[in-house]
Amino acid sequence: MLEVKGLSKFFGGLEAVSNIDMTVKAGEIFGLIGPNGAGKTTFFNLINGVIRPTRGRVIFEGQDITGKKPHSVAKKGIIRTFQANNIFPDFTVIENVSLSCHLKTGIGIFEASLHTPGSKKKEKDVLERSYEIIKHAGLESFTNTAANSLSHGHKRILGIANALAAEPKLLMLDEPLGGMNAEEVSETINLIRRLLDDGLTILLIEHNMRATMSLCDRIFVINFGKKIAEGNPAEVKENPEVIKAYLGAGQNA
Ligand SMILES: Nc1ncnc2c1ncn2[C@@H]1O[C@H](COP(=O)(O)OP(=O)(O)O)[C@@H](O)[C@H]1O
Ligand SMILES: [Mg+2]
Incomplete structure (x- = not known):
């Protein structure tokens, strides 16, 4: 490979x-x-x-x-994590992963904020996918927790979840x-x-x-x-x- x-x-x-x-x-x-x-x-x-x-x-x-x-x-x-954390500290766990999905799909935050029917559907798909990744990573109980307030270990796991969002x-x-x-x-x-x-x-x-x-x-x-x-x-x-x-x-x- x-x-x-x-x-x-x-x-x-x-x-x-x-x-x-x-x-x-x-x-x-x-x-x-x-x-x-x-x-x-x-x-x-x-x-x-x-x-x-x-x-x-x-x-x-x-x-x-x-x-x-x-x-x-x-x-x-080819997706990598960094020795330092690759998370968005001011966002929640689900926001972190969906932001990473957005960066991957190129829907763009701008389009998502327009709330057209098409963008709403895509937004829903992104949220569903993000939640699947969070569950898979074992962070389900922290879905709406701010990344900042996670333990060190969970911050690092969130970094991996963000990487997974990039497929x-x-x-x-x-x-x-x-x-x-x-x-x-x-x-x-x-x-x-x-x-x-x-x-x-x-x-x-x-x-x-x-x-x-x-x-x-x-x-x-x-x-x-x-x-x-x-x-x-x-x-x-x-x-x-x-x-x-x-x-x-x-x-x-
Ligand atoms: N951008 C850089 N400029 C100059 N030297 C660097 C740079 N990045 C790493 N180095 C040097 O290259 C060597 C290998 O570093 P690094 O790849 O970070 O090692 P490791 O990850 O195995 O600890 C070290 O001596 C480091 O100081
Ligand atoms: Mg190193």
Whole structure:
């Protein structure tokens, strides 16, 4: 589904992403891990068009999308969440998701506000779809809660719901479990499992090793922008390079 060839990004003299080859298959959950500053977020930014690669190619469903702008990458079905929250804090949960649906369908807030018969029907469809997404995400009891007043974990889950509103084929999650407590982590893991059951393909950046190991079909490890290992969770866990990278960074692998 996604094929990355020789992807590189230099920031001045720094090789943030260095000559990465990667293939993500349809329907799998693929983990991208590595110590802080390894280049994971930069890699996401290269795929979804926030920044342009210095070298290399990004192919999605057979089409070269290298250097395409974020909106056209999103249109093809690659949607990502951000390490910081991607929510509209002043809106309720249902407003957040329907706004994200509007951004996707291009109905536009202006048309919705005209209240023509056509726009009313579309508006109703959007609300129904939004509610389905909210239920699926497990946020049903917060439908009319302001995003601002959600717990940290539910804000992050709302960020995923907003991404789902854009109808991804490939969903890229940047540290979805960051800062969550144990209960929020297990809620989010269950949501990710439901999304996989739906047939979504997921590219996951995550620091929580236990969660990554239990969720992912395959894991790709980078350090200083370079690939150091790739394989199933068991293989990666025992890879000396991986252990060294994580111990070197003073983290718990
Ligand atoms: N826009 C930028 N300009 C210059 N350096 C950057 C930029 N974005 C990231 N970097 C650097 O690239 C490296 C990789 O960063 P990042 O992709 O955020 O790592 P990770 O997500 O794995 O923690 C870091 O050394 C970071 O400081
Ligand atoms: Mg990052």
